[in-house]
Amino acid sequence: MAKLQVAIDLLTTEEALALAAKVAPYVDIIELGTPLIKNMGSTVITAMKNAHPDKLVFADLKTADAGQLEADIAFKAGADLVTVMGAAGNATIIGAVKAAKAHGKGVVVDTIGYPDRVKRAQEVIELGVEFVELHAGLDEQWTAGYSIQVLIDEAARAGVPVSIAGGVNIGNVAAVIKAGAQVAVAGAAIYGAEDPAAAAKALREVIDAV
């Protein structure tokens, strides 16, 4: 069964916990966005894991160097999954995977900004990561002509476990899952909704029906 990941791109622990409390019944993975972690530090990871011990807490570190050290900090704080940039060297990814194995946790590689996301996904899966995020970041999404269809097409030919992030919403989530994504990541479609719980519930229902 495919998973739903809520990406919390809010800026304070208080706001993040309030959102998570509303949407937790409908999501499998709670992502603490990079801006949130940069603003609050690793304490937000601990607070979220304490509030939702039954959920996978995803620390979107977007690590580019010192993979083992940064991953270790997040796992010690309570993260279940951390991200390392696909553009980082393999040594950085291998270091983070080493930390993950020591804690019984996992690493996700984020392909944001990488020219050939599918090729990199196929390379890094060999390094022991859990899955690869086919990701168009917020800045890319705001670029004229952006369409999530690019990521959907990539997922269909990746042949390795992937998530899709980059404007997932109620109108495209079925296509995201049908393309083979194991995880659909939704940020603004949930935290930006008038009723985040209803938005998460609707996404969950589509995912479960595919």
Ligand SMILES: O=C([C@H](O)CO)[C@H](O)[C@H](O)COP(=O)(O)O
């Ligand atoms: O990872 C993200 C981005 O880099 C900012 O932290 C987003 O959470 C991710 O792109 C999903 O967000 P939406 O595109 O708003 O669904």
